[in-house]
Amino acid sequence: MEIIKKPWQGTSEEILQKLESSQDGLTDFEAQKRLFKFGANSIARQTPxxxxxxxxxxxxxxxxxxxxxxxxxxxxxGDFRNGIILSIIVFINAIIGFSQEYKAEKILRALTKYLPSMVKVKRAGEEKQIDSRYLVPGDICILGQGDKVPADLRLLEAYDLKTNDQALTGEAKPQTKAVKNYPQDNVSLVEVENCLFMGTLVVDGEALAVVTSTGLATEFGKIAQKTIQIDKSLSPLQVKTRRMAKRIAILAALVVIALVIYKYFLGRDILDALTFSIAVAAALVPEGLPATISVALSLGARNLASRQALVKNLVSVETLGSVTVICTDKTGTLTTGQMEVKEIWDKLNPEINEEERQRLITEIFVLCSDAQVSQEQEFGDPMELALLRWVEKQGIDWEKIRHQNQKVAEIPFNSRRRFMSVTYRNNSGQISTYLKGAPEVIIEKCLINNEE
Structure with missing residues (x-):
């Protein structure tokens, strides 16, 4: 079997041939052999x-x-008073730092739901559900709306397929995917339409695809591997305090040596001289500085937490303050990556009362949409999700509206048609058609005069 470095190149038949697979999928025996060869389809996360x-x-x-x-x-x-005071200072400093980092680590342990646990595949012509960790190159995956992509895949079949690639590329807008070929080499991941990548989400349509890479060999895995390999370095604050501590240690050692020699030549007892010298050296150490730094950084971390920023390591607060240039992605990083309904502008027939107007707007938002919103997850077009969230804020049960209406027909939105239309039959047998799309296209289909 050949390792495929650029799965978007060549025809789907050529990809299947290189992977020594077919649209019926691998046999269980062959899948076990490949699992032993390539390993589990998982990304090793840093041990908590x-x-x-x-x-x-x-x-x-x-x-x-x-x-x-x-x-x-x-x-x-024998100076127990000074020893106890120093021990208390050290302990308080440790408690302050530990409490902040403990909270951060606890939150990070909860943020571990990245990849799906089960995936639908074809093995020897039969469809079955398997743990995504057992996927291997050459497996045939069946994906639908709401599924997370479990590995890097090459499309064999695609029906109105759209994916959210924000986890990989930072682009929140759904990307159209289709079965096509790319003869050229220089194609970026953002431009590739005939492949699906691990960690992304299917927001619309269905697909049949073959696994080309798993685990750390995927594009998502390569990024994860780079983050694991980052060398840990000292923060600017740690560098400065360490430099100061070294100078204090050297000065204290010189003071001890000098005082012991001085006391010795004065004929004093060597133990008394050593005790006095160490007391003077200990006085050189700024006992309150570590606790003061920890308290200041902890207050900074608390202020950042109030603005939805999690600080895992206290010294990172000062490091962030030392940053002069930040290079960052915008969508989903500086912004939430979500659309929101701010205002509804409507000029309906003045003969329609407020209650009827609210009903019509709500039905259009709910029925002319394929999005789904739940406490666990959301999937669908960002604009449709925004409309559903608006309906929920009005205290309206949008699921009840969908249950009361049966879909008869649907024309999906595309860039050529620039509108979506659905036809529903309600419980009374009444049939209604709802349209949603570009304003100029919708206006052309309305029976209105020039003044309106």
């Missing part, structure tokens, strides 16, 4: 940090280590 490790990480700062060292020496030399 144990809470105990988060706590002990608070003691890694060099300034904190200096305080711990000073506290230990104080206990050894």
């Amino acid at each position: 940090i144990p809470y105990l490790q988060i706590f002990f990480n608070q003691f890694e700062d060099l300034l904190v280590l200096l305080l711990i060292f000073a506290a230990l020496l104080s206990f050894i030399l």
Whole structure:
């Protein structure tokens, strides 16, 4: 079997031939062989940090280590008062840092629903549901509206297919997908229409597709692998505090040595001289600085949290303040990636009362739409989702309206027609047709005079 680096090139028949597969799918035996060869269709996520490790990480700062060292020496030399005070300062500093990072880690552990657990495939001509982890190159997948794409796929059949590729490309607008060929090499992922990519969502239509890549070999997996391989570096604040702590440690060591030598030549007891020297050295360490820094950063993290920004590591607050240039995607990052109904402008027949006007607008929003909104997920065209959310805000049960009407016919929206129309029969047997589309197209179909 040949590894396909550019699955959008060539015909679908050529892709199937390279994958040594067919539209009937692989046999279970062949799928098991390939699973052993290519591994599970999953992306290794970074292991969650144990809470105990988060706590002990608070003691890694060099300034904190200096305080711990000073506290230990104080206990050894019998200065319990100073030792207890230093220990309390170190402990309070650790609690402040741990509490913030614990909350962030707890939230991050809850954000793990990226890929589907089950997927419909064809194996030896039979349709079956399997765990998406067991998908292998050459498997034939069957996808419909609302399905998440479980791997990188090449389309074999597509019917009014649209996907939301925001997770991969940042583009929130549904992308039209179709069975076609690309003879050229220089095609970006945003332009590819004959492939589906792991982590994206089918918002409309149906498709039959063959798996070309799984796991870390997918485009989504390659991005994830790069994020795992990022080297961890010190923040600007950590660099500065570490530099200061080194200078304090060197100065304290010189002070201890100098005072011990001085006291020795004065004929003092060596233990008394050492005790006095260590007390002076400990006084050089700014005991309140670590706690002051932690409190300041914690307040910054709390302010960011009030603006829906999660801070996983406290020192990141200061790092963000040191940033001079930010390169970022807009849709879904700086913006929510969602449309919202702000105002409804209508000029209906003045003979129609307010209650009837509300009913007509609601029916158009609900029935002339294929979108679905639930507590678990939303899928469909962004504009249709916005219309449904508006209906929900009015306290109207849009699902009840759909149950009370039976769809008789539908003409889907496309760029050439520029409108969508649906015909419904209600429980009374009355048939109504609803249109939604570009204003100029809808106006042409209305019986209105020039003044209107």
